[in-house]
Amino acid sequence: MIAMVDCNSFYASCEQVFRPDLLGKPVVVLSNNDGCVIAANKEAKSLAHIPMFEPVFKIKDILEKNNVTFFSSNYTLYGEMSQRVMNILKTFSPMVEVYSIDEAFVELTGINHLDLPKYGSNIKEQILRYTGLPVGVGIAPTKVLAKLANRIAKKEEVHDHVYIIDSEEKRKAALKKVKIGDVWGIGRQHARRLQEKKVFTAFDFAHNTPLAWVRKEMTVVGERLWRELRGESCIEFTTIPKPKKGIGTAKSFGKRLEDLDMIEEACAYYISEVSEVMRAQGSCASYVQVFVHTNYHSKIDKRYSESCTVTLPVPTNNTFVLISEARKALHRIYKPGFRYKKVGVNLSGIIPQEYVQANLFEQPSKISNPVLMKVFDGINNKYGKATVASAITGRRKQEWELIKKHRSPYYTTQWQELLKVGSRS
């Protein structure tokens, strides 16, 4: 059996942990630049039917009228809270697959004499007690069914956030309850096509749709889903995350930018972030890609988007080399006269550090200078982000940096921002 544990409206719940005055009140969390709603707690969802990913400016009235508290996203905080949850899960089973920031699969096979309902509630209660975060637990024989069980645990209050599929009757009943579009792995396109074929529920899909059709129209991915829904496990359980195949970052500017040097600065800053991730993973990149674009949504601004990929002479993870290569790429695609909204960088062709080959003319160690980068990372880990940095990354950050007007404090990572508890006289 596999348990799927998932935090309820995770970002909003994280904010509430440190603001108990907001418990029971509507809370939403906004995307970068405070642009869209990306998380809403139960209260916020129920009162006004706030659709996810709705631009904030369109629903500002509703938010204000209903006294909804909103936060800019604080990923540092959410990442830290996520760690706590995962660490607790690891005390329940040696096999934990962290699936996303707020979800994990827990392998229960081989743990004997398990009272599943009790085990499920223990997980739920312990996480709530230790972190303050509410979770739902779904337990079933396959990952897809565990996801489904988790959904039911969350939707139907009678189950008290724990639901178990451990018999054929329960499995079939569960499949009949869930709409095809709500099955994990069925997105908008497939849902539309299946509905045209009169497949409306997970049950219709798993028991009334021929495998041959599924295989042909939805590839092997669809076939796995079909089998998993019928109770046959075929999606692997992986406790060790695979190294990333590409690492990138792209963020909208706080305001529109026209000048190359400002975009250059943001680009260099993002490069230093991703190269740090590369080094932490012990990898080097063979290619660096830079892209820019204007506002897709604007009806007045001229539109432009372009990208450029540079092949590095020798794969590297050195911040300075990557900044200089990215800068060349940016210069190739930048055109004056546009109001740019976003710049992004991607590192790909990722290989382990130890496998980097020299070419006839270059020594990898001379280019990558691992000794310098180690010192560089060491200082930043000890004294805080960007204590030492390439000068190009920070001259006029306020000109392009994201807008985060409503960010909560870094309660768990900054001494100055710790939660204060006490009474005022």
Place this chain on the structure above:
DNA sequence: TCTGGGGTCCTAGGACCC
């Protein structure tokens, strides 16, 4: 005026190898 960001997997088709 204001609209997120970071990923994965699969397939088909083209270029290439012996």
Place this chain on the structure above:
DNA sequence: TCTGGGGTCCTAGGACCC
């Protein structure tokens, strides 16, 4: 004029996830 059979690697595009 006739022109095989077995592969690999890479990329673009489409679908999906949170």
